[in-house]
Structures are given as structure tokens and as C-alpha cells.
Amino acid sequence: MEPLRADDPERIGSYRLRGRLGAGGMGVVFLGVSPGGRKVAVKVIRAELAQTPSYRARFAREVEVARRVGGFHTAQVVDADTEAEAPWLVTAFIDGPSxxxxxxxxxxxxxxxxxxxxxxxxxxxxxxxxxxxxxxxxxxxxxxxxxxxxxxxxxxxxxxxxxxxxxxxxxxxxxxxxxxxxxxxxxxxxxxxxxxxxxxxxxxxxxxxxxxxxxxxxxxxxxxxxxxxxxxxxxxxxxxxxxxxxxxxxxxxxxxxxxxxxxxxxxxxxxxxxxxxxxxxxxxxxxxxxxxxxxxxxxxxxxxxxxxxxxxxxxxxxxxxxxxxxxxxxxxxxxxxGAVAAGGATWLLWPEAGELTDDSTSGIAFSRDGRTLISTHPASAGMVRFWDVGSEERTAAVDGDTTGAGFPVVNPDGKTFAMNEADQLVLRDVRTGVVVDGTYALADRADMSVFAADPDITCFTVSPDGKLLVIGTSTDGPAIVDIADREVVANLVPEDHESGRPVRGVNELAFSPDGKRLAVAGSLPSRDTDWISMEKHGCTVWDVARRRVLSVLLAEPTSSVAFGATGNTVATAGEAGVRLWDVNTGDIRSTFTAEQTHALAFGQDGKALLTAGMGGVRLWDTGTGRLTRELSDKHVQYAAFSPDGKAVAAAGEDESEDFSPGCWLWKLD
Missing domain, CATH: 1.10.510.10 (Transferase(Phosphotransferase) domain 1)
Structure with a gap:
């Protein structure tokens, strides 16, 4: 359980609040105490949403449903005020694991x-x-x-x-x-x-x-x-x-x-x-x-x-x-x-998270030495922020153009990172955020085009040796760029691709540790509704040198992908959960969860896997496939593992009321 924050109320109605049990896009759930001393769960709708009639009506309907269910085998409604300035609902506190x-x-x-x-x-x-x-x-x-x-x-x-x-x-x-x-x-x-x-x-x-x-x-x-x-x-x-x-x-x-x-x-x-x-x-x-x-x-x-x-x-x-x-x-x-039972268990049993910010966060990445966490935000003030992992204090922040601002990618030299700013890949110092060496510019952006005249950049990554840049787009698939020459040297297009049609949307890219293979997490390209073609747009593994597909692992939209430490396994995340694949055979080694998952990251030795999605933020043992830690029940879109394996981070963007905006850090030692 988290302690109350400075701006949290001490009392809701007649119920004293003792701490935070969980939070989501619609509201915050507190642990409270009734006038008679009984523990209760108090859910309070967010202040900004309470001003919107549709959300207030939505909360009132939730209270109505809760009252109609009742009974011994659901959460009993104790009290509610849907007309309050900040509407709230009180239910019996349920103690137990899922x-x-x-x-x-x-x-x-x-x-x-x-x-x-x-x-x-x-x-x-x-x-x-x-x-x-x-x-x-x-x-x-x-x-x-x-x-x-x-x-x-x-x-x-x-x-x-x-x-x-x-x-x-x-x-x-x-x-x-x-x-x-x-x-x-x-x-x-x-x-x-x-x-x-x-x-x-x-x-x-x-x-x-x-x-x-x-x-x-x-x-x-x-x-x-x-x-x-x-x-x-x-x-x-x-x-x-x-x-x-x-x-x-x-x-x-x-x-x-x-x-x-x-x-x-x-x-x-x-x-x-x-x-x-x-x-x-x-x-x-x-x-x-x-x-x-x-x-x-x-x-x-x-x-x-x-x-x-x-x-x-x-x-x-x-x-x-x-x-x-x-x-x-x-x-x-x-x-x-849900936040009461699951959230309570995680805060009591596992390392307490340091909440770095509750602002909407569009990306996170650790520095190569694991001492700094970089977070990006869709806000002009403090667009990029730097956090000391040891003290959890913010050490620097820079402003910028947030149009299209995306995930930070730390370069192999450890000195700089790149991020998508207004569809330009800008290079910044990993400690201060100061722009260095301009951008990852292309001699001719049209070389990325297979279908669209100027495809939108959705993601990118850099090869382990720092020589190749791979850019993912919304319609034209990934393009491989020679960083020194600033030229597109290959467009990764399936051999049977039909001319005049979009190629694929790319959600994430990952190089194998030796840089010889590239995993592409894809989805149906925009302006294409042919779901039968998803076998080309799920997760594919490419031979980088030969520019050919080695295996197609998934025939469904894939949100995130990562190679294991040896390069022989790939983990995928998407609507149907998280799986670990044998790259050489295309067989599934383990299925970790069937819940929708947005992001994943391996620990340094490949023995631990971090996932973030509808089921919260979790750590898994890749050898046994077992859940080892439930860090949080927050529904977030981003996750990162420090290179030294001593910390993990998760972040959320307020795309809708379903997500928990903010950035959190857990120290695993």
C-alpha cells in the first residue's frame, strides 16, 4: 500500500483514508476506515473527469451495477455519493490473492x-x-x-x-x-x-x-x-x-x-x-x-x-x-x-515503487550503466526528463517540440540517445538532454517509401555495432539505413507483397545481441483492412545481411518484441498475451499470460522477463514460465529493464481512461 500523497484527501464522507491501494485512468482507490473501525475500499473519481457529465453518469452507472449485484461472493457496496464534487464509492475491503x-x-x-x-x-x-x-x-x-x-x-x-x-x-x-x-x-x-x-x-x-x-x-x-x-x-x-x-x-x-x-x-x-x-x-x-x-x-x-x-x-x-x-x-x-485486491497484494509483498511523476509518459529508457532513467512526455515543458536511479530524484529536464515525440533509444556508445521529435530522429546527450550531432538524417527520405509518399515514423532501433539504423513506419514496413552514409540500403518487404498496397505497420523493432537478426513487431498497416493478410504483419524475424525472412512467429498484431540473451529466443507481446519462441524452429517455448500485454523487456542474463499490460507490471522466470513478482496492477504501455538488472521501470500515457499515466521505478536488490 502506498502512503497518502500531499494532495490526497484525508477523509471522504465519514471515512478516514489510510493509504492508496491503486489508481487508474478513471479514479483512485484508497484504503479507508469506517466510523466503526472497519476497513473499506474507497474509490474516488478523478477531479478532471468529475467535471465531464458523461463520466459522472458513467460512475453513477457503476455504482448502480455494484448495488444490484451485492451478495456474499462479490464486493458489498457500503456507501456512495455520485453527486459529490468528486464522486465516490465505498465497498467492503476484500483481503486475498487472485x-x-x-x-x-x-x-x-x-x-x-x-x-x-x-x-x-x-x-x-x-x-x-x-x-x-x-x-x-x-x-x-x-x-x-x-x-x-x-x-x-x-x-x-x-x-x-x-x-x-x-x-x-x-x-x-x-x-x-x-x-x-x-x-x-x-x-x-x-x-x-x-x-x-x-x-x-x-x-x-x-x-x-x-x-x-x-x-x-x-x-x-x-x-x-x-x-x-x-x-x-x-x-x-x-x-x-x-x-x-x-x-x-x-x-x-x-x-x-x-x-x-x-x-x-x-x-x-x-x-x-x-x-x-x-x-x-x-x-x-x-x-x-x-x-x-x-x-x-x-x-x-x-x-x-x-x-x-x-x-x-x-x-x-x-x-x-x-x-x-x-x-x-x-x-x-x-x-x-480489482485494484484493491491485486494492488494491495503487490504493494505489501514486493519492492515499493518510486513514483517519479504522475504526468502522461510516452517512453522510458535506462542509460547503459543503469544509473539514469530517461523519460519522455507529451508536454512542451519537461519533454525529456532525467532521473537518478539511486536517489529517484530528477537531475535534468529539457523542453522541446512534442509533435510526434516518442520512445527514447540509447545508442550503443552509451553517450547519446535518439528520440522521434516532429518526425525527426534527434540525438541528445544521455545525461543532460542537450542536442548533439544534429539528427539521424537521411539523404533522401523518399527512399523509405514503398507505398506512401512520406510514411510516418512509428519506431526505430540501432544495431549493436552502431552502424545500422532501422526505421519502422505506419504503412511501409521497416527500412534499414547506413548511419555513416545516411542512405536507405534496404526495405524489408515480403517477397510476395502486392505492388500498390501498404506493406505493414511496425510497432517495435529489436536486434539480436550479435546484430545478425532483426525481429519486427507488426500490425495491419493503416489504410488496409485485409485481415487475411495478417500472416505477413504479425511478428517476423529477418536475416539482416541477406534481407530475407527467417521465420514468421505470429499471424496477429504484435505490440512488443525482444530477443533473449543468446539470440535464440524471442518474446512477443500482444492482444493474446506473452509468448517465448525458439527462433530457429518457430516453436513456442512458454506462454506466460493470455492477457493483453503492451510491452516487455528481458533482464541482462535473459532469465527474467518484465511485462506491462492489462494484467499490470510483472516479472517472470523465463526458464520455468512462472510469475515471480507482481509489481503493480497499473495498466501501462511501457516497460524497461536496467542493463545491470538491478531496477525496472514502467510508464503510462493517458491515451484513454483505461490507462494509468505516470512513471514508476522499482529497485530489485
Whole structure:
């Protein structure tokens, strides 16, 4: 938990505030204390948003949904004032790690534990559906293992029957890809049965440690959900029967929460199971300072011998409930208690972040010696800022033209860095920010053009030997530039590219440590809507000398890419999560998360991987694929690992209310 800041209120309504639990684009969540001494979570909408009628109405709708859900298995609304100058919502404080954290750290649950979990979640869904709501994003990260049973959190895209004007754009599929239902994937009408399908996927994850529809691409995941049987290897008996029933492709064939509860009348008491898991999980959220040692393993509970078999689901189902239109109201990124549960755990268990600034940040990079962090900002005053990693103090700042200002790239010599300023790659001193040696200018910019007359620069990188500059564009793919001659020596265009069409949009570029290979994270180029051509626009690895494609790793939009320490592995991040690939074979070595991820970075030895996205800021072990640290629950777009491996940083830009603007630094020693 973070301490209150100087400009934070000390009290909201009758609730005293004790610290910050989390923050997002829509508001801040505080830990508060009621007049009677009970801990509560207090969510306050941002002051600038409170002045906008649409956001105030949006918050009021969130409060309405929270009140309608209630119940033992969700966060109980305690109080709210949607008419206040800064509208606020108070809910019960939920103490516990997420199901995702428990399984990731401790391994799959036993059959008895999963059956107990199923009973608790079915009861929670029953409460949600009774309020004429559909959650639509039930997943392991939205289940909190509280002491008194599992809680369903984050009604960020919950669907309201009378949504009215609060609707999403037609054609947008909401939910987490691996846990959505077939009807969500197809864009059809979504009712309570969609939550039951997601429940089946969540239970499969709890029992196996993986999604039952895992696949290397978003398109492949969608195909498996709609057309293939789930992967339930290792699951048997009554638990398998339950999961298979929930994962029926036809919504009318799935059991409803009442039928599930009726069938699960005999499993181990859910409260006892969740209490044991909570007490033995290494990611337990502690209300008081942690004891000297934290258990690192969990003894699996024996499957209760008295558990009766799950009967065929011929009783009450979701059939007959009114299906709601799939176009519903979308809430802010800070869920009702998502930031409370996940955020609280990270601040208590891992190194506390130093918040360097809460300004919108468009890029970050460490100096080669790891002593300085450079941040860039879409603001003329303090466009580039320099931070001492040891003291976390700002050492310098320079103003500039922020038009198109982008990510800083530190050059191999360690003395200078380059950044995109008004579509010019300007060179600056790595300590002071003073412009040196002009720009990375081209003799003729037209040489970058394959489709557009003057393509926009989206990203760039420099080879390890400092001789080559590779520039990514929005339409024309990457171009390789000889820095000394300032000439384009190659345009990396697929051999079968059709003349007169855009090539690809480029999101990020990465050289292998030896400079012989180049990984290109791509997306569909602007002015092109041919999604069938995505096999050319996902992630490709090129032979730099021969200018040819070595492998195509992803056939879907890719946000970020990085080579491992040996150059034989590549990590990719995008809509369908984070994967580690074998460059030589094109095979997937590990899948770290299925949540949308925007940025990633390897540690110096390649053993640690830093990711940033919808799931927050996290560290992973590349050898085991396991999550090792949850640094923050903030939804940010940028991440950086210091070259010495002693610090990491993350930053966010306020592109929308879903993101957390600012820049944070964690010291790992």
C-alpha cells in the first residue's frame, strides 16, 4: 500500500483514508476506515473527469451495477455519493490473492478444491444474474480467494439490461480472449450462459494451470473456442463432467448456477478450502506487516471421498433467461475491487515503487550503466526528463517540440540517445538532454517509401555495432539505413507483397545481441483492412545481411518484441498475451499470460522477463514460465529493464481512461 500523497484527501464522507491501494485512468482507490473501525475500499473519481457529465453518469452507472449485484461472493457496496464534487464509492475491503496468482505460484488445485471453488463461484454468478446482469469477463484474475470464500470482482464490462445510451461500438468483442464464450467471439447476443462458459474455462485453469483453449494466436484461440473440444487432459470424474457441461458450445445446453449448486451439494466446504489456500499461498494479501517467513508451497488437499458424482445436467439451465444485447456499458479500468485486491497484494509483498511523476509518459529508457532513467512526455515543458536511479530524484529536464515525440533509444556508445521529435530522429546527450550531432538524417527520405509518399515514423532501433539504423513506419514496413552514409540500403518487404498496397505497420523493432537478426513487431498497416493478410504483419524475424525472412512467429498484431540473451529466443507481446519462441524452429517455448500485454523487456542474463499490460507490471522466470513478482496492477504501455538488472521501470500515457499515466521505478536488490 502506498502512503497518502500531499494532495490526497484525508477523509471522504465519514471515512478516514489510510493509504492508496491503486489508481487508474478513471479514479483512485484508497484504503479507508469506517466510523466503526472497519476497513473499506474507497474509490474516488478523478477531479478532471468529475467535471465531464458523461463520466459522472458513467460512475453513477457503476455504482448502480455494484448495488444490484451485492451478495456474499462479490464486493458489498457500503456507501456512495455520485453527486459529490468528486464522486465516490465505498465497498467492503476484500483481503486475498487472485486465483490466477494462487495457481501460478502454487500449481493446479486438487479436484476437491476445484469443486469447492465451483460452488462458491456458481453462487456468485447466481447473485449477478439475479440482478439481471451478465459479467462477461470472468477469468482467474477476477476471482479473489478471500478467507470466507471466492469473490468475483471487476465488473468493468458487465452488461446492464437497461444500458440505454451506454453502449460500445458495434463489432467490438469484449472480454479476455481465452475465457470468452462462443457467442461473444461471434458477436452474438450474450446472456447469463456466457458466464457459465467462462466459469468452465476458469475451473479448467484451476485444475490444470492452463486455459482449455490455449493457442498461439488470437484467431486460433477463437477458432478453438467455437469449434474444438477443450483441453482437459489430467481432469477426470465428476469434475470433468462439470467442466464439460459448462463448456457446451450451445448456450441452451449449459447448466445454470442453480443446477451447478444442486449438483455440488456434497463437496468439501468452500470456506475451509479457501481459507487453507489463502493461508498457504505465497501470494496471500496480508492486512498487517508480513511475518519473517512466507510459505512457498501448498500441500494439495486430498479429494474428499464423500463427494457425490455430478449428475447429468437435466435440471434448471440458463435457458429461459432473457438474453441481453451484447452492446453494453463499459466501465473504467479500475474495477470495483480489482485494484484493491491485486494492488494491495503487490504493494505489501514486493519492492515499493518510486513514483517519479504522475504526468502522461510516452517512453522510458535506462542509460547503459543503469544509473539514469530517461523519460519522455507529451508536454512542451519537461519533454525529456532525467532521473537518478539511486536517489529517484530528477537531475535534468529539457523542453522541446512534442509533435510526434516518442520512445527514447540509447545508442550503443552509451553517450547519446535518439528520440522521434516532429518526425525527426534527434540525438541528445544521455545525461543532460542537450542536442548533439544534429539528427539521424537521411539523404533522401523518399527512399523509405514503398507505398506512401512520406510514411510516418512509428519506431526505430540501432544495431549493436552502431552502424545500422532501422526505421519502422505506419504503412511501409521497416527500412534499414547506413548511419555513416545516411542512405536507405534496404526495405524489408515480403517477397510476395502486392505492388500498390501498404506493406505493414511496425510497432517495435529489436536486434539480436550479435546484430545478425532483426525481429519486427507488426500490425495491419493503416489504410488496409485485409485481415487475411495478417500472416505477413504479425511478428517476423529477418536475416539482416541477406534481407530475407527467417521465420514468421505470429499471424496477429504484435505490440512488443525482444530477443533473449543468446539470440535464440524471442518474446512477443500482444492482444493474446506473452509468448517465448525458439527462433530457429518457430516453436513456442512458454506462454506466460493470455492477457493483453503492451510491452516487455528481458533482464541482462535473459532469465527474467518484465511485462506491462492489462494484467499490470510483472516479472517472470523465463526458464520455468512462472510469475515471480507482481509489481503493480497499473495498466501501462511501457516497460524497461536496467542493463545491470538491478531496477525496472514502467510508464503510462493517458491515451484513454483505461490507462494509468505516470512513471514508476522499482529497485530489485
Amino acid at each position: 486465483l490466477h496468482a494462487v495457481v501460478t505460484e502454487g500449481g493446479p488445485l486438487s479436484a476437491g478444491e476445484v469443486l469447492a471453488l465451483a460452488a462458491g463461484l456458481a453462487e456468485g454468478l447466481g447473485a449477478i444474474h439475479a440482478g439481471d446482469l451478465v459479467h462477461r469477463d470472468l477469468k482467474p484474475g477476477n476471482v479473489i480467494m478471500a478467507a470466507d470464500g471466492p469473490r468475483i470482482i471487476d465488473f468493468g464490462i458487465a452488461q446492464v439490461a437497461d444500458a440505454g445510451a451506454f453502449m460500445t461500438t458495434t463489432g467490438v468483442v469484449l472480454g479476455t480472449p481465452s475465457y470468452t464464450s462462443p457467442e461473444q467471439v461471434r458477436g452474438q447476443s450474450v446472456g447469463p450462459a456466457a458466464d457459465v462458459f467462462s466459469l468452465g474455462s476458469v475451473l479448467a485453469f484451476a485444475a490444470t494451470g492452463r486455459s482449455p483453449f490455449a493457442a498461439p494466436t488470437l484467431l486460433a484461440i477463437s477458432h478453438r473456442i467455437c469449434n474444438e473440444t477443450p483441453d482437459l487432459d489430467g481432469v477426470s470424474g465428476e469434475l470433468r463432467a462439470l467442466i464439460e457441461a459448462c463448456l457446451a458450445k450451445d448456450p441452451e445446453s449449459r447448466p445454470g448456477p442453480v443446477a451447478i449448486l444442486s449438483a455440488l451439494a456434497g463437496p468439501e466446504d468452500a470456506t475451509e478450502v479457501l481459507t487453507r489456500l489463502r493461508e498457504t499461498s505465497p501470494l496471500t494479501l496480508l492486512a498487517e506487516p508480513p511475518p519473517p517467513t512466507v510459505p512457498t508451497s501448498r500441500e494439495p488437499a486430498a479429494q474428499p471421498p464423500s463427494a457425490p458424482p455430478v449428475p447429468e445436467f437435466t435440471g434448471p439451465t440458463a435457458r429461459g433467461r432473457r438474453a441481453l444485447s451484447r452492446r453494453g456499458f463499459v466501465f473504467g479500468a479500475v474495477g470495483l475491487v
